[in-house]
Amino acid sequence: MDLPADLPAENAADMADDSAWDGEERAEARKETLHLEIDGWEGPLDLLLDLARRQKVDLRRISILELVDAYLTYVEEAEALRLELAADYLVMAAWLAYLKSALLLPKEEQPDPSPEELAMRLQLRLQRLGAMREAAARLMGRDRLGRDVFARGAPEGLRVERKALWQCSWYDLVRAYGDVKVRSQPVVHMVRERMVMTLDSAIARVASMLGVSLDWMELRDFLPPAQEAWANPQLRRSALASSFVAVLELARTGKAEIAQEETFGPLRLKALRP
Amino acid sequence: MDDLVRAVEATLFAAEQPLTAEQISAHLGQADVRPALAELKADYDGRGIRLVERGRRWHFETAPDLAHLLRREKEEPRRLSRAATEVLAIVAYHEPVSRAEIEAIRGVQTAKGTLDVLMEAGWVRVAGRREVPGRPVIYATTPDFLAHFGLESLKELPGIDELRAAGLLDPVDEEMIETALRPEPLDTSDEPPDDDGDEDTEDEA
């Protein structure tokens, strides 16, 4: 890994801050450099981290008391200048003041959790924030795609051509054929197949029977006997109708004579000899 | 590798348009890039990409013989339309059959595209021409058709009498059938049990 090499300048300075430094100059340096930039800090922890860095020692070895003093001085100066400080700065100040007094107490009078424990936690939080701030700087300083390294400027692109995989089931197929058949059958009025006596056979039958008899006969006597196939009432009606039309035809051609004495009465006929 | 050659390579790679030698040179402190271009061109010879000059402009492109790899086909299941299913059924029951005959049987005109879909699906093929005036193209089913529908031969298709017995020649309430038999259009689990052809195909996809 090429980490330290590509660190940006600002971060390199941070790294230097963390290295050991002569403690004698610390107080002086702080006084000179402490500046009140109310908008410059991202919250009290940010300010504390900056103050800790001014101690110019590894964050693990900062003096908490010194840090607390620096923070309290900052807050006092801000108040003296009548600068509006956010509430969380003041809360932090109050807590740090408490921490300081607890740290200064003799060991046996110290509350629980111990101020050392609290100081360590504060230190850990500063370290964590410091680590992330440094990591962010290192990350930003890397060779970044689109800034330092570049992807292909004009890639042809990969194309995915969608091809239909046709689906059809056996049922769909057979059903479709059935539908076609149903739809395409010619529309014919199909009378259910029925047994009838055709006109031709009725004429033949009546004519031959007339030839045998010389007397008047009732039309119904010309019908076939009502047994077996001819027992069917529908067929009998058909035979009656056909025979009637046959008699009319024979009368028209002068081969038979028809007589009916009353309305709906029996229809009688006999052969007409030329 | 020479630094100038590397720089030319990177410049052409990152460029959004083909570049002339002069343009590359302007990028790289007016260096003479022609030898580098020649070297690179030779370097890439026989690789998957190559450096080409077109109208004095240079660019990288993928090797032409690999073009087919850059287009991938993706198969997506699609249900055959109703019209296409009918045409397919008519071809299966009446093959070989001309388009005019299909239309006569269906009682409606059949779009050319419908037969194309069936041929694309691999189920219908052109089976020659009928030796009648106009020599119409005739269509028949393919072995893939039999495979898809799990048929040994076309004789296994149910005859008219069987269709009638199964109620398939009765006018039906389409909606009812749709709802009753296939709530999910593509869910093969709702298919009739002897519909292996369908499932086999899906596995292949």
Place this chain on the structure above:
Amino acid sequence: MDDLVRAVEATLFAAEQPLTAEQISAHLGQADVRPALAELKADYDGRGIRLVERGRRWHFETAPDLAHLLRREKEEPRRLSRAATEVLAIVAYHEPVSRAEIEAIRGVQTAKGTLDVLMEAGWVRVAGRREVPGRPVIYATTPDFLAHFGLESLKELPGIDELRAAGLLDPVDEEMIETALRPEPLDTSDEPPDDDGDEDTEDEA
């Protein structure tokens, strides 16, 4: 040169996005492309362009040492605010991480917009919810983050091993979140009347 190697080279060259080995393989008839990738990576070593793996996805990019030659042509990517870079680092080093945890580390509330900017840049994504009371949304980095910052995986984050060894990447415990935005509750008289900063954040998340 092997045909498969050529094909992998052409595929990656033509691709508009970094591709996983599986995606390349899908293009090339399911061939095992890993040996080809390794061969190509070695091939391009020392050239003006190189083949890199970022979060299991592969792409070609220009060699970093040529940045000074190529950079002038390109626009500087949008500059991130300090807060945004810090949040990005926290997400990367601690992922998956909730907004409350980010705030615990930073000691300040993090504007919703900061995470939005990082998500819009394509570097951070929502990675679900943490199964703790309140089910806070958790965030993680994306493959694009790795590609942009030239990381093969999060293991390559600068100094991550040292930070972990020093305990600085330990999960932010509940107590830390509790105390994130306010001091320790030693003496309740010093307490601010409300501590809603933390809870508001969770609600928003």
